[in-house]
Amino acid sequence: xxxxxxxxxxxxxxxxxxxxxxxxxxxxxxxxxxxxxxxxxxxxxxxxxxxxxxxxxxxxxxxxxxxxxxxxxxxxxxxxxxxxxxxxxxxxxxxxxxxxxxxxxxxxxxxxxxxxxxxxxxxxxxxxxxxxxxxxxxxxxxxxxxxxxxxxxxxxxxxxxxxxxxxxxxxxxxxxxxxxxxxxxxxxxxxxxxxxxxxxxxxxxxxxxxxxxxxxxxxxxxxxxxxxxxxxxxxxxxxxxxxxxxxxxxxxxxxxxxxxxxxxxxxxxxxxxxxxxxxxxxxxxxxxxxxxxx
Amino acid sequence: xxxxxxxxxxxxxxxxxxxxxxxxxxxxxxxxxxxxxxxxxxxxxxxxxxxxxxxxxxxxxxxxxxxxxxxxxxxxxxxxxxxxxxxxxxxxxxxxxxxxxxxxxxxxxxxxxxxxxxxxxxxxxxxxxxxxxxxxxxxxxxxxxxxxxxxxxxxxxxxxxxxxxxxxxxxxxxxxxxxxxxxxxxxxxxxxxxxxxxxxxxxxxxxxxxxxxxxxxxxxxxxxxxxxxxxxxxxxxxxxxxxxxxxxxxxxxxxxxxxxxxxxxxxxxxxxxxxxxxxxxxxxxxxxxxxxxxxxxxxxxxxxxxxxxxxxxxxxxxxxxxxxxxxxxxxxxxxxxxxxxxxxxxxxxxxxxxxxxxxxxxxxxxxxxxxxxxxxxxxxxxxxxxxxxxxxxxxxxxxxxxxxxxxxxxxxxxxxxxxxxxxxxxxxxxxxxxxxxxxxxxxxxxxxxxxxxxxxxxxxxxxxxxxxxxxxxxxxxxxxxxxxxxxxxxxxxxxxxxxxxxxxxxxxxxxxxxxxxxxxxxxxxxxxxxxxxxxxxx
Ligand code: HEM
Ligand SMILES: [Cu+2]
Numbered sequence: 001x002x003x004x005x006x007x008x009x010x011x012x013x014x015x016x017x018x019x020x021x022x023x024x025x026x027x028x029x030x031x032x033x034x035x036x037x038x039x040x041x042x043x044x045x046x047x048x049x050x051x052x053x054x055x056x057x058x059x060x061x062x063x064x065x066x067x068x069x070x071x072x073x074x075x076x077x078x079x080x081x082x083x084x085x086x087x088x089x090x091x092x093x094x095x096x097x098x099x100x101x102x103x104x105x106x107x108x109x110x111x112x113x114x115x116x117x118x119x120x121x122x123x124x125x126x127x128x129x130x131x132x133x134x135x136x137x138x139x140x141x142x143x144x145x146x147x148x149x150x151x152x153x154x155x156x157x158x159x160x161x162x163x164x165x166x167x168x169x170x171x172x173x174x175x176x177x178x179x180x181x182x183x184x185x186x187x188x189x190x191x192x193x194x195x196x197x198x199x200x201x202x203x204x205x206x207x208x209x210x211x212x213x214x215x216x217x218x219x220x221x222x223x224x225x226x227x228x229x230x231x232x233x234x235x236x237x238x239x240x241x242x243x244x245x246x247x248x249x250x251x252x253x254x255x256x257x258x259x260x261x262x263x264x265x266x267x268x269x270x271x272x273x274x275x276x277x278x279x280x281x282x283x284x285x286x287x288x289x290x291x292x293x294x
Numbered sequence: 295x296x297x298x299x300x301x302x303x304x305x306x307x308x309x310x311x312x313x314x315x316x317x318x319x320x321x322x323x324x325x326x327x328x329x330x331x332x333x334x335x336x337x338x339x340x341x342x343x344x345x346x347x348x349x350x351x352x353x354x355x356x357x358x359x360x361x362x363x364x365x366x367x368x369x370x371x372x373x374x375x376x377x378x379x380x381x382x383x384x385x386x387x388x389x390x391x392x393x394x395x396x397x398x399x400x401x402x403x404x405x406x407x408x409x410x411x412x413x414x415x416x417x418x419x420x421x422x423x424x425x426x427x428x429x430x431x432x433x434x435x436x437x438x439x440x441x442x443x444x445x446x447x448x449x450x451x452x453x454x455x456x457x458x459x460x461x462x463x464x465x466x467x468x469x470x471x472x473x474x475x476x477x478x479x480x481x482x483x484x485x486x487x488x489x490x491x492x493x494x495x496x497x498x499x500x501x502x503x504x505x506x507x508x509x510x511x512x513x514x515x516x517x518x519x520x521x522x523x524x525x526x527x528x529x530x531x532x533x534x535x536x537x538x539x540x541x542x543x544x545x546x547x548x549x550x551x552x553x554x555x556x557x558x559x560x561x562x563x564x565x566x567x568x569x570x571x572x573x574x575x576x577x578x579x580x581x582x583x584x585x586x587x588x589x590x591x592x593x594x595x596x597x598x599x600x601x602x603x604x605x606x607x608x609x610x611x612x613x614x615x616x617x618x619x620x621x622x623x624x625x626x627x628x629x630x631x632x633x634x635x636x637x638x639x640x641x642x643x644x645x646x647x648x649x650x651x652x653x654x655x656x657x658x659x660x661x662x663x664x665x666x667x668x669x670x671x672x673x674x675x676x677x678x679x680x681x682x683x684x685x686x687x688x689x690x691x692x693x694x695x696x697x698x699x700x701x702x703x704x705x706x707x708x709x710x711x712x713x714x715x716x717x718x719x720x721x722x723x724x725x726x727x728x729x730x731x732x733x734x735x736x737x738x739x740x741x742x743x744x745x746x747x748x749x750x751x752x753x754x755x756x757x758x759x760x761x762x763x764x765x766x767x768x769x770x771x772x773x774x775x776x777x778x779x780x781x782x783x784x785x786x787x788x789x790x791x792x793x794x795x796x797x798x799x800x801x802x803x804x805x806x807x808x809x810x811x812x813x814x815x816x817x818x819x820x821x822x823x824x825x826x827x828x829x830x831x832x
Pocket of ligand 2: 549550553596597599600
């Protein structure tokens with residue numbers, strides 16, 4: 001066995017800065033929700049610190065990578081790290097999908113008396129258990145949190161914008177794969193074009209998503225529309241947030257490609273972001289099928 | 295595993311720690327971070343313990359003497375949260391940090407900067423959590439399981455801070471778990487196969503998968519709480535088609551794996567200490583690995599045994615009952631193997647062994663009461679009584695915490711290069727093991743007789759056992775002063791030891807200097823060394 005050298009980085013300030021940032025962000029958020037005047041400013045400050053930390057920390061990593069400090073072992077550690085991070089994100093979405101299935105298959109039917117829950121309709125007088133338009137026959141019902149429920153007047157049109165968005169995201173997965181192939185073949189200009197195409201598709205997706213939210217909101221489908229509104233907005237909202245992060249990461253990768261940071265056989269940064277993008281893609285498929293379609 | 299190519303720039307390779315406070319804030323060293331975790335966990339243990347003393351003081355006699363019921367509920371809630379998320383989990387991560395790189399022949403963790411962040415989130419999260427005591431409306435008072443609608447409709451404002459604290463704690467755990475997976479799979483000595491790994495490494499690897507699968511679900515459920523409380527969603531509100539029962543399903547989908555997160559590393563520790571002091575190789579190494587993996591798998595599919603009384607279809611109750619019983623099989627395999635390892639060994643009873651032996655006894659008692667609780671029709675009687683409290687304190691205090699103390703004493707010589715005071719440690723052990731049983735054993739009887747948990751007052755027939763339990767509680771609480779003294783005394787005045795202070799000990803960590811060097815292995819150990827130190831070679 002030949003001598004193996006390991007890479008162990010020096011001490012770093014970034015984590016503590018990050019902790020301070022997220023703490024200020026969260027404390028600000030909580031105070032903002034409780035109507036405290038400085039809440040919002042604290043949120044902005046905390047957010048800025050987190051962004052500063054991310055740039056500083058990841059910037060340092062990129063620098064070290066470009067200067068050839070890392071070896072193949074570090075590269076594998078990053079790969080393991082990124083894949084299991086994505087898996088943890090999958091489980092986060094799984095919690096919300098679980099809530100969706102539970103509500104649809106169990107709690108809403110039960111509220112209308114299915115199974116042996118014969119007396120629940122008495123408790124919830126006038127409850128209409130239609131999935132997208134959960135409502136009471138008497139309008140103006142308030143939730144336990146004191147918020148008035150908003151009853152959607154229209155159903156979401158699956159084969160309109162949502163279908164278009166599905167096509168866009170799937171296509172972006174393809175263009176990203178082309179970019180990867182081009183990277184392996186060391187054709188930088190092609191990589192750049194395919195990456196730009198991917199980012200454009202992602203941004204278009206986000207644009208349509210915002211437009212769709214606008215329609216839905218106008219039709220009365222809001223966060224306060226009962227369990228359908230809750231699952232609809234939380235699932236699509238977190239997904240949209242992840243697409244945004246993904247698009248930002250792709251833009252950073254684009255910049256790094258232009259700088260020539262990657263080579264045919266060493267481009268973990270690119271691949272990690274690509275995995276993330278495909279993950280976001282797959283989550284959307286689940287959303288399309290279970291939130292919009294079925 | 296290939297040999298790495300890049301050269302290491304100057305100043306990165308052979309260096310010792312920085313000086314002063316900055317060393318601890320900036321550190322990327324697995325030993326420094328391990329120590330930080332351990333001290334943090336210890337501080338939290340003392341704080342959580344102080345809250346428990348408040349609980350036992352109020353329960354000393356029937357009637358309300360010291361506090362308002364609302365404050366009592368804050369004490370039980372915060373005690374549970376602090377012990378689970380602040381003491382037990384960080385202590386195991388600390389042990390993992392200290393030991394895993396040494397045990398697999400690596401220099402450090404795979405992602406050292408992230409390792410620093412996993413720790414340095416904790417004090418902030420803990421601070422947010424503790425600060426809720428001083429907020430208007432007081433700290434959360436809905437129990438560590440924070441069932442909706444207690445935690446949504448009827449909870450104080452401080453609940454939102456609690457939610458963010460849980461987010462941070464979860465984030466830290468996930469990063470810690472990712473790091474351990476990457477370390478074990480990628481930093482292991484090239485000559486060490488998976489089935490050569492010591493069991494502490496195996497159990498932590500499997501625990502990491504539990505963490506990555508379960509913690510995000512916890513994040514999901516507190517996020518739903520947050521939006522239900524502040525943004526008008528209806529996840530747990532039947533008016534809008536949601537369901538508070540759904541909260542329990544999602545919570546326990548996290549919650550049951552969580553309890554195994556807190557015990558699997560303890561199984562690993564036990565599998566190191568028993569062979570050492572029985573001077574025999576571990577019996578059934580590979581069955582230990584498979585048992586651990588199957589416990590982990592099963593732990594994902596038994597969650598509703600916490601909900602037999604919440605209401606579910608009969609078929610559901612039956613399924614969850616049988617699935618729960620199934621866990622007893624791999625757990626039995628483990629206990630059998632430990633006992634078989636001791637069989638005809640030439641045993642000695644130094645303090646770590648005493649803790650471990652009592653772990654095997656007392657954890658098994660907790661396992662049996664768990665089996666009783668898992669019988670759906672019987673649980674109708676036991677649920678939400680002190681029987682449940684007794685059950686989970688046997689598995690968590692005399693289980694998880696016992697293993698943590700055993701591990702601390704066992705590896706303290708390697709961490710400090712010095713030996714603790716054995717006679718004091720023995721006194722401390724007997725003090726703790728007797729008082730803990732006085733504290734928790736009577737709670738079984740209280741529960742069987744029907745005393746509900748989370749209640750500050752009780753009817754007269756429960757008075758005697760509660761008095762006994764409280765006295766045991768105070769004695770047990772006091773024992774931690776002695777533990778603190780033993781550890782500090784070892785660090786300061788302990789006698790220097792050799793590299794392998796326990797004669798029968800095996801494992802790569804014992805091949806390092808008496809006080810392990812700052813970076814564990816700079817060159818990976820050879821196949822011969824790995825084989826000589828492996829748990830399954832005689
Ligand atoms: C031998 C296997 C085990 C079985 C069959 C088992 C079974 C159960 C059951 C059925 C309950 C619910 C009781 C009720 O609320 O009525 C319960 C509660 C609990 N168990 Fe276990 N258990 C086992 C091992 C463990 C272990 C190893 C731990 C932790 C290290 C643990 C920690 C807990 C906790 C914390 C609770 C109470 C949760 C609460 O606050 O409601 N259990 N157990
Ligand atoms: Cu359980």
